[in-house]
Amino acid sequence: xxLQQLKYLLAIVxxxxxxxxxxxxxxxxxxxxxxxxxxxxxxxxIQIFTRKxxxxxxxxxAGDRIIERARVVMQEVENIRRLAADYYExxxxxxxxGTTHTQARYVLPGIIAAFRKxxxxxxxxxxxxxxxxxxxxxxxxxxxxxxxxxxxxLFSDLLLVPSYRWDRSIIVPRGHPLxxxxxxxxxxxxxxxxxxxYVFSFNGESSLKRAFADEGxxxxxxxxxxxxxxxxxxxxxxxxxxxxxSMAADCSDREDLQVIDAEGLFPRSTxxxxxxxxxxxxxxxxxxxxxxxxxxxxxxxxxxxxxxxQEAIDELFRNRKLPLRxxxxxxxxxxx
Amino acid sequence: xxLQQLKYLLAIVxxxxxxxxxxxxxxxxxxxxxxxxxxxxxxxxIQIFTRKxxxxxxxxxAGDRIIERARVVMQEVENIRRLAADYYExxxxxxxxGTTHTQARYVLPGIIAAFRKxxxxxxxxxxxxxxxxxxxxxxxxxxxxxxxxxxxxLFSDLLLVPSYRWDRSIIVPRGHPLxxxxxxxxxxxxxxxxxxxYVFSFNGESSLKRAFADEGxxxxxxxxxxxxxxxxxxxxxxxxxxxxxSMAADCSDREDLQVIDAEGLFPRSTxxxxxxxxxxxxxxxxxxxxxxxxxxxxxxxxxxxxxxxQEAIDELFRNRKLPLRxxxxxxxxxxx
DNA sequence: CGCGTTTACGTCGTTCGTAACGATA
DNA sequence: TATCGTTACGAACGACGTAAACGCG
Numbered sequence: 057x058x059l060q061q062l063k064y065l066l067a068i069v070x071x072x073x074x075x076x077x078x079x080x081x082x083x084x085x086x087x088x089x090x091x092x093x094x095x096x097x098x099x100x101x102i103q104i105f106t107r108k109x110x111x112x113x114x115x116x117x118a119g120d121r122i123i124e125r126a127r128v129v130m131q132e133v134e135n136i137r138r139l140a141a142d143y144y145e146x147x148x149x150x151x152x153x154g155t156t157h158t159q160a161r162y163v164l165p166g167i168i169a170a171f172r173k174x175x176x177x178x179x180x181x182x183x184x185x186x187x188x189x190x191x192x193x194x195x196x197x198x199x200x201x202x203x204x205x206x207x208x209x210l211f212s213d214l215l216l217v218p219s220y221r222w223d224r225s226i227i228v229p230r231g232h233p234l235x236x237x238x239x240x241x242x243x244x245x246x247x248x249x250x251x252x253x254y255v256f257s258f259n260g261e262s263s264l265k266r267a268f269a270d271e272g273x274x275x276x277x278x279x280x281x282x283x284x285x286x287x288x289x290x291x292x293x294x295x296x297x298x299x300x301x302s303m304a305a306d307c308s309d310r311e312d313l314q315v316i317d318a319e320g321l322f323p324r325s326t327x328x329x330x331x332x333x334x335x336x337x338x339x340x341x342x343x344x345x346x347x348x349x350x351x352x353x354x355x356x357x358x359x360x361x362x363x364x365x366q367e368a369i370d371e372l373f374r375n376r377k378l379p380l381r382x383x384x385x386x387x388x389x390x391x392x
Numbered sequence: 393x394x395l396q397q398l399k400y401l402l403a404i405v406x407x408x409x410x411x412x413x414x415x416x417x418x419x420x421x422x423x424x425x426x427x428x429x430x431x432x433x434x435x436x437x438i439q440i441f442t443r444k445x446x447x448x449x450x451x452x453x454a455g456d457r458i459i460e461r462a463r464v465v466m467q468e469v470e471n472i473r474r475l476a477a478d479y480y481e482x483x484x485x486x487x488x489x490g491t492t493h494t495q496a497r498y499v500l501p502g503i504i505a506a507f508r509k510x511x512x513x514x515x516x517x518x519x520x521x522x523x524x525x526x527x528x529x530x531x532x533x534x535x536x537x538x539x540x541x542x543x544x545x546l547f548s549d550l551l552l553v554p555s556y557r558w559d560r561s562i563i564v565p566r567g568h569p570l571x572x573x574x575x576x577x578x579x580x581x582x583x584x585x586x587x588x589x590y591v592f593s594f595n596g597e598s599s600l601k602r603a604f605a606d607e608g609x610x611x612x613x614x615x616x617x618x619x620x621x622x623x624x625x626x627x628x629x630x631x632x633x634x635x636x637x638s639m640a641a642d643c644s645d646r647e648d649l650q651v652i653d654a655e656g657l658f659p660r661s662t663x664x665x666x667x668x669x670x671x672x673x674x675x676x677x678x679x680x681x682x683x684x685x686x687x688x689x690x691x692x693x694x695x696x697x698x699x700x701x702q703e704a705i706d707e708l709f710r711n712r713k714l715p716l717r718x719x720x721x722x723x724x725x726x727x728x
Numbered sequence: 729c730g731c732g733t734t735t736a737c738g739t740c741g742t743t744c745g746t747a748a749c750g751a752t753a
Numbered sequence: 754t755a756t757c758g759t760t761a762c763g764a765a766c767g768a769c770g771t772a773a774a775c776g777c778g
Contacts, residue, residue, distance in 0.1 A: 057469060059395055076757060085745050090758060092743090100476035109752050110758045118479035124674075125472045132465045133393060136458050140436035143454035336461075367730095396768090412732060421770050426733060427769085445777045446733040 059133060061096040063124040065104065069123055070196075073105060073112040073115060108217075128334070135336040142338045149338060150179030152192040155171050155203040157283035159327065162303040163381070167347045175340045186282075188323050194332070200341055202330045203348070214330035215366055218373050219349040221324045222381045224264075224303040226316040227298040229293055234297065235314050243271050243321060250278025250296035264299065267322045271303070288313065302382050326378065351379050395469060397432040398462040400425050401440065405459055406532075409441060409448040464670070471672040478674045485674060486515030490526040490535040493619035495663070498639040499717070500539075503683045511676045522618075530668070536677060538666045539684070549657045550666030551702055554709050555685040557660045560600075561625055561641040561653040563634040570633065571650050579607050579657060586614025586632035588623050600635065603658045624649065637661070638718050662714065669700060687715050 067078035104119035105112040142348040187207035268275040278296040284304035291298035303382040415422040441448040442454035476671040493628040525542035614632040620640035627634035641651040
């Protein structure tokens, strides 16, 4: 058995049991891949795939379990490489992050700037998508870190570190009637206007709807969009009252928009950062984690590295107060 | 990186950083091993070992972590082989068991006979030793199953399945004064005579001593030995009153010895069988587990296989009554 | 000088890519 | 006939073993 054979095997699986496609992905010849698969199957004495004529049909039961193990092997081999690169003080490497628009646009810029400064030679890839899409990236081993809010159930392969909490903010054009209200805004005030907010994801971003329902009200959702920038555009056009994550209520918006704090109106959300439980983290990855969640001490980071189970992490953060992220000011601080 | 390089690396480590010895163990030439190590270090860009002149001095910090990972890789490769062999219905394989004398001599014979009958072509290796020695066998990956009583703390690498419980028996030569006592024997009766029993292992077989101490008595330990056969020999010679595991109070002894039940006099012991948490079990291994612990149903065996944590197993057996193993009769039944 | 490692080198087995062939829809 | 996998074969590469050199105690 050779590592290459396992690599080829996984490539075949990940390319829909198409050897030709796998060979291309591997930058090698198709007969070579075919032959190595055959050798592997011969050595093991079993069929990993069923054959339909000459083509590969499906994965056998034995194949399934072997593929599972092969992935562990390749992951550990990758871990050995990472360990070595890290001890070598290798300045080579790359960091791939899967996250949502809000994080990518409003939270990460400052953090990434700091990271860049510290590790100028480390490549950075920002993959943007919905929670579901990020989960797919995790499954395909495309990203080192996932950053999202809620949807924890989609990420059972990852260890999730709660990072900060946030409220929503209400944004309206300057001079909007809501700005004339001197007392704290209530949900009753809001139902008077069409709301412009995020598209509800499949899992349950409907916490917004529920907040209204809990007071016996029905929200008047006028328009939903995937990201805060789009929402703001439509708010500027007078389509309604925007409700976005506070982080998205940027300083620069305040020229033509007014931001109204909505603390307490809606449940607080928690944003987490997750990493594969079985992957070794290189130094720069731990540093990134630290930049993103600076409330975690170096000692705790070390504990996290060893933890290995979500329960251990949850225990670490039980009764722990997470930082609260607001808009304008926080981002200014982070960028400095 | 090649699997062979990792294999060589581990062989070097397991042979005290002696490349020559490692090469012999691997049935290959010494320069070959040396070269592959060098190639691996070159590829990784780090030193795994420090050098004292030309000899290997010690393992570097990076090396330590790499070796750890390499062991996982090799274990998973072995697992792939096992899976394949199992699906192939391969009748090849071997089963190595590490256990104590009492099990090897009095409990396992019947079980192994049954196993042999079912899997005549599977090689069987019985390694006998103290708990500590068995723990070493586990560390060196020499055995598939460990069977012992107590000393759980030595086997954190294994998943331990509680299998049965047992009491001690008192054995005396025929006509011994103790046999004249018609009521149930008490510890007070026993302190009158020198006792012949097991050597106390380091961890705490002193449960026997404690049983006496709890009643304010001091046992008169006349002689200790490692196994019941030796103890019985000395009891026959009239050196004292023997206290052994009930399983060791064999039918055949009853010609010249008398066995007195000591149930309740001493705390009950639990014998467990353990296996590596990260190793795939072949079918015959699961079958052996079933033979040894027949109170576990097929469904539970499947659960055990998936469990992976000691907590899950403990949960499975919480409030579960384990079989109680006596002497003569039980063994006769098992052998049948 | 003995022990253990590395270097050198010839041999042999393996892998790889190209090209041709076979099978399937 | 287009697509995909296998077989065939020569070239290049890599692993292995022997022999010899090197370094350390």
